[in-house]
Amino acid sequence: MDGSAATQAPGGLQRLEELNLLSAALVEKAGLGSTPAHEFRIEARMYRELLRQTMLNNRAQSTSDQLPQHLLLDMVRMSALLHSAADCKTGFVITCPADLMLQLKSQQSRVTQGLKMIQMMRE
Amino acid sequence: MSVAWQQFATTVWQIVSESAFWVIASLVVGGLVHEFLPSSRFRELLNRKGQGAMLGAILFGAILPICSCGVIPLAISLYRSGVRLGPVMAFAAATPIINPAAVIMSLALLGPQITLAYVTLGLVLPYCLGLIVERWGTPLSAESVAETPDCCSGTPVCESTVTPASSAGLVSRIAAGLRWGIADLGPTIAFYMTLGVLLAGLIAAFLPPAWVDSYLRESTGTALLAAGVFGASIYVCAVAHIPLVASLLATGAAPGISIVFLVTGTATNLPELVALYNTIGRRTVVMYAASLIVGAMLAGVIVNAWLLPGFEPVFDPVRSLDLVDAGERLQPTIGNVLSLVSTAGLVALAGFGTWRWVALRIRRRSTAGGSDDSCCSG
Numbered sequence: 001m002d003g004s005a006a007t008q009a010p011g012g013l014q015r016l017e018e019l020n021l022l023s024a025a026l027v028e029k030a031g032l033g034s035t036p037a038h039e040f041r042i043e044a045r046m047y048r049e050l051l052r053q054t055m056l057n058n059r060a061q062s063t064s065d066q067l068p069q070h071l072l073l074d075m076v077r078m079s080a081l082l083h084s085a086a087d088c089k090t091g092f093v094i095t096c097p098a099d100l101m102l103q104l105k106s107q108q109s110r111v112t113q114g115l116k117m118i119q120m121m122r123e
Numbered sequence: 124m125s126v127a128w129q130q131f132a133t134t135v136w137q138i139v140s141e142s143a144f145w146v147i148a149s150l151v152v153g154g155l156v157h158e159f160l161p162s163s164r165f166r167e168l169l170n171r172k173g174q175g176a177m178l179g180a181i182l183f184g185a186i187l188p189i190c191s192c193g194v195i196p197l198a199i200s201l202y203r204s205g206v207r208l209g210p211v212m213a214f215a216a217a218t219p220i221i222n223p224a225a226v227i228m229s230l231a232l233l234g235p236q237i238t239l240a241y242v243t244l245g246l247v248l249p250y251c252l253g254l255i256v257e258r259w260g261t262p263l264s265a266e267s268v269a270e271t272p273d274c275c276s277g278t279p280v281c282e283s284t285v286t287p288a289s290s291a292g293l294v295s296r297i298a299a300g301l302r303w304g305i306a307d308l309g310p311t312i313a314f315y316m317t318l319g320v321l322l323a324g325l326i327a328a329f330l331p332p333a334w335v336d337s338y339l340r341e342s343t344g345t346a347l348l349a350a351g352v353f354g355a356s357i358y359v360c361a362v363a364h365i366p367l368v369a370s371l372l373a374t375g376a377a378p379g380i381s382i383v384f385l386v387t388g389t390a391t392n393l394p395e396l397v398a399l400y401n402t403i404g405r406r407t408v409v410m411y412a413a414s415l416i417v418g419a420m421l422a423g424v425i426v427n428a429w430l431l432p433g434f435e436p437v438f439d440p441v442r443s444l445d446l447v448d449a450g451e452r453l454q455p456t457i458g459n460v461l462s463l464v465s466t467a468g469l470v471a472l473a474g475f476g477t478w479r480w481v482a483l484r485i486r487r488r489s490t491a492g493g494s495d496d497s498c499c500s501g
Contacts, residue, residue, distance in 0.1 A: 069439075073440050073443065074373065089459070090140070091463070098327065
């Protein structure tokens, strides 16, 4: 493992934590029933692009420093759910059906748990 | 307003606003189909004996990005134009279940095994369903077409089942087709859809989501049936439904349950069933819904036997995200303004349809000789 990879690995995890905060905020906004649809869509897109960038950076790491695939896949699912939520509009605001809200919250807690596990393992 | 009624209002709005554009577009195309198809050679092709028409209807349906509400006018206009019941119902089932965007999304989020099961089921189930309704359903006979105007006075959708004249000019034929689609068929479809949408809204409002969620995580026969019945009653489009199914799968749902929920959820919904029940025929629609649920359940059992125990979809996250992007790009998006205009149009059609339905009932009561059963029902 070279020095650069060692310094990049915590960066990747930190980026995932930031993304987790962003998705948590978006899940909350989806449940409010008053979030402007265009604003939500832009933030959901931002989440996806940052996730893509993080995953591409992660690919460049050595195998031992890479972030777990299952966590990244969970975040890909989170991104797809957020995009579905962005399509649930009542006029110009986001209003999610109950089943989608339930899955958004469940996926969000799954990602948070996964991140906690990795932090504990790295500590 | 309580949470349940808020949920009811949200669900009703969402179904109407998401499907409105496709229903209106389908009414326009359906009107043209009704005007031009009966006199064209294409109808003969669709009515030819053998399985070619059924396979053609399924493959054509599988490339259209239309949801289960949007397909109703098109299916009814094909039926009213004299196309065989089997290909019509196979088309009505295949169109919402499967489309290129949904297949790509499934590959991205559910993995290759479930996608293989989904595509196979999306093609085989409509075919079986078409065979079943063609054998035991109620076809639109030539006699009933000829007799319809007398028995159905006041319900223009039935009056127009008579084969249109092909001698008129092109512009007047287009106008006649649009008039049939929008003014005759539109209010009838919108009225029956409204009943289904209200029912779907009540289910969404009063069925606890946690109860559904816990049922979807089991793999028993009862859970498969619950997934099938619940899936058949809710309104979802395939592309938007797949992330939800993927999340369920990731949190422990059996792959068989996922496939049942995915296929029945996208194939049909209460607004569609109520509209078809009152226009194509009761026996046909009961058979259609029952075959769909039972067929999906059987497929669920087979998928569980194939993939359980120890199934976990594994794929490259970057590739998965790229595929999700590609799937979403393939799915046409309707702008806010167009969506609101279409919603207003559909609501107006529903209002007109309701008024027409009430007026017909009052007229029947006042004449006191009429039967309550509409000849529009099978």
